[in-house]
Amino acid sequence: MYAQMIKSTGQNVKSPExxxxxxxxxxxRVDAGEKIEPKDWMPEGYRRTLIRQIGQHAHSxxxxxxxxxxxxxxxPTLERKAILLAKVQDEAGHGLYLYxxxxxxxxxxxxxxxxxxxxxxxxxxIFNYPTLTWADMGAVGWLVDGAAIMNQVPLQRTSYGPYAxxxxxxxxxxxxxxxxxxDIMMKMANGTEAQRKMAQDALNRFWYPSLMMFGxxxxxxxxxxxxxxxxxxxNTNDELRQKFVDQTAPQAAFLGLxxxxxxxxxNEARGHYDFSEPDWDEFFDVLKGNGPxxxxxxxxxxxxxxxxxxxxxxxxxxxxxxxxxxxxxE
Amino acid sequence: xxxxxxxxxxxxxxNTLVLGHxxxxxxxxxxxxxxxxxxxxxxxxxxxxxxxxxxxAGEVEGAGRDADALAxxxxxxxxxxxxxxxxxxxxxxxxxxxxxxxDAWHVLYLTELEKSSDARVAAIAEKxxxxxxxxLDRASETVIGLGDGTEESNAxxxxxxxxxxxxxGEMFDSDAVDMDMVAKGIAPDPGTLRPGFDATVNPVxxxxxxxxxxxxxxxxxxxxxxxHSEHLGHLxxxxxxxxxxxxxxxx
Numbered sequence: 001m002y003a004q005m006i007k008s009t010g011q012n013v014k015s016p017e018x019x020x021x022x023x024x025x026x027x028x029r030v031d032a033g034e035k036i037e038p039k040d041w042m043p044e045g046y047r048r049t050l051i052r053q054i055g056q057h058a059h060s061x062x063x064x065x066x067x068x069x070x071x072x073x074x075x076p077t078l079e080r081k082a083i084l085l086a087k088v089q090d091e092a093g094h095g096l097y098l099y100x101x102x103x104x105x106x107x108x109x110x111x112x113x114x115x116x117x118x119x120x121x122x123x124x125x126i127f128n129y130p131t132l133t134w135a136d137m138g139a140v141g142w143l144v145d146g147a148a149i150m151n152q153v154p155l156q157r158t159s160y161g162p163y164a165x166x167x168x169x170x171x172x173x174x175x176x177x178x179x180x181x182x183d184i185m186m187k188m189a190n191g192t193e194a195q196r197k198m199a200q201d202a203l204n205r206f207w208y209p210s211l212m213m214f215g216x217x218x219x220x221x222x223x224x225x226x227x228x229x230x231x232x233x234x235n236t237n238d239e240l241r242q243k244f245v246d247q248t249a250p251q252a253a254f255l256g257l258x259x260x261x262x263x264x265x266x267n268e269a270r271g272h273y274d275f276s277e278p279d280w281d282e283f284f285d286v287l288k289g290n291g292p293x294x295x296x297x298x299x300x301x302x303x304x305x306x307x308x309x310x311x312x313x314x315x316x317x318x319x320x321x322x323x324x325x326x327x328x329x330e
Numbered sequence: 331x332x333x334x335x336x337x338x339x340x341x342x343x344x345n346t347l348v349l350g351h352x353x354x355x356x357x358x359x360x361x362x363x364x365x366x367x368x369x370x371x372x373x374x375x376x377x378x379x380x381x382x383x384x385x386x387a388g389e390v391e392g393a394g395r396d397a398d399a400l401a402x403x404x405x406x407x408x409x410x411x412x413x414x415x416x417x418x419x420x421x422x423x424x425x426x427x428x429x430x431x432x433d434a435w436h437v438l439y440l441t442e443l444e445k446s447s448d449a450r451v452a453a454i455a456e457k458x459x460x461x462x463x464x465x466l467d468r469a470s471e472t473v474i475g476l477g478d479g480t481e482e483s484n485a486x487x488x489x490x491x492x493x494x495x496x497x498x499g500e501m502f503d504s505d506a507v508d509m510d511m512v513a514k515g516i517a518p519d520p521g522t523l524r525p526g527f528d529a530t531v532n533p534v535x536x537x538x539x540x541x542x543x544x545x546x547x548x549x550x551x552x553x554x555x556x557x558h559s560e561h562l563g564h565l566x567x568x569x570x571x572x573x574x575x576x577x578x579x580x581x
Contacts, residue, residue, distance in 0.1 A: 069359075191580065307361070307421070311361035314483025
């Protein structure tokens with residue numbers, strides 16, 4: 001889940017009687033499963049919330065390149081290096097589709113980028129955690145991409161057309177990412193003593209941050225209720241988290257790894273695993289910019305942007321000169 | 331004496347390996363998102379080419395080494411890449427200038443290798459050439475765009491060209507390995523490619539409003555392995571670390 005804690009209007013969902021005719025017609029289209037397209041009328045709150053959500057998702061793809069980029073130059077084989085490069089390239093591509101989807105709502109990529117760099121807009125909390133061993137490349141693919149898929153598969157049915165279509169392409173690639181992550185984990189878990197140790201350590205460090213990706217319980221949140229009514233959000237955070245745990249627990253067992261939660265247990269009556277909540281204080285600290293790598297990530301993105309300014313200006317100046325020469329020649 | 335064919339294949343594979351590594355260092359920090367994608371794509375192509383060249387080198391050597399063994403378990407003096415490709419990235423302009431100079435040579439060399447008497451070499455060259463042509467187009471466009479951009483971008487591109495030009499000459503050196511390849515019809519004499527290189531590079535530099543350095547002084551020692559720059563050791567330290575630290579592991 002690459003978008004967390006997306007604020008909406010902050011108001012309770014309006015009943016049909018409280019809506020004006022335009023709003024009511026809009027809600028009826030959403031309820032009927034129709035897609036909303038860029039030129040259609042939409043409530044201002046819907047537009048703003050979508051910009052926040054798609055923008056945060058795009059930023060997550062961009063910042064998400066960093067923890068994996070951290071290992072590209074140290075990948076242990078040529079094949080692993082190629083796969084990781086392809087994956088990070090996909091992520092940059094996802095960022096691009098998502099910024100394009102956000103642009104259809106009337107906000108430019110540069111504007112969103114400035115809001116990221118100033119800290120006004122957020123990216124997923126997960127990318128503020130360090131990748132310390134090669135097994136982390138496995139854990140990121142298996143757990144982080146796995147959690148992202150949980151959220152993104154339903155978003156293929158989201159009400160906003162450009163977002164839903166971007167998500168269809170993204171989901172195809174994400175499932176490849178998750179498989180390659182699991183493949184690394186299998187190699188590590190079945191490898192030497194040191195590799196098994198790395199695999200378990202990666203799971204220990206990434207388990208709770210992965211659960212945090214879904215955000216705290218939002219059953220009683222007005223933001224969540226409005227976003228679900230608009231079909232910007234398709235499931236509650238707790239539903240998705242449960243689904244993730246149910247899927248991941250047997251995979252960990254298959255790998256012979258231990259999920260770092262002594263309360264994790266299959267509950268026959270519920271038909272689900274019981275598990276411990278992550279430390280939500282840590283989550284809110286990370287959101288405030290106190291994640292282990294928050295400062296590093298922001299510094300890296302700001303440096304890339306600042307040091308790239310002359311390149312962007314140079315290419316723009318050249319494009320303008322070319323245009324002027326063409327006009328002069330005509 | 332080492333088999334000249336093995337030496338020749340290591341030169342090709344080490345060029346793409348070391349350059350691919352350098353380009354991959356840009357991951358996530360390029361000046362604009364489209365460049366992140368393009369640089370990752372270039373690195374990916376180069377690593378793919380490396381796998382083909384070094385696997386063939388291992389096969390020719392017949393000592394049981396594959397591409398990974400050659401890439402991750404040799405030390406500096408066994409590397410046969412051009413000095414140009416091991417030079418640090420510098421700013422984005424220097425990275426793209428290095429790419430442009432390499433691609434201009436690479437396209438010419440691969441074009442000749444497509445006609446190689448060794449079918450395996452010809453097949454790898456054919457596949458690589460498609461990618462190299464695309465890299466050259468893109469690098470040329472970038473060099474022109476930044477050279478003919480702002481005052482600052484022009485100055486930076488000129489500085490990059492001046493900095494890297496002394497590494498151009500090595501691409502056209504010929505030695506006993508090359509002569510052996512020529513005699514067997516496997517590869518061209520690199521010395522014959524210089525006019526073609528000038529014909530590719532000069533018009534791009536002109537459009538970029540950049541001045542080609544007057545001196546053709548050339549640093550040497552990469553493709554022979556006699557004297558690499560200090561930079562290669564650091565690159566290998568990073569690249570080979572896992573394989574060296576955990577020699578019993580498979581990944």
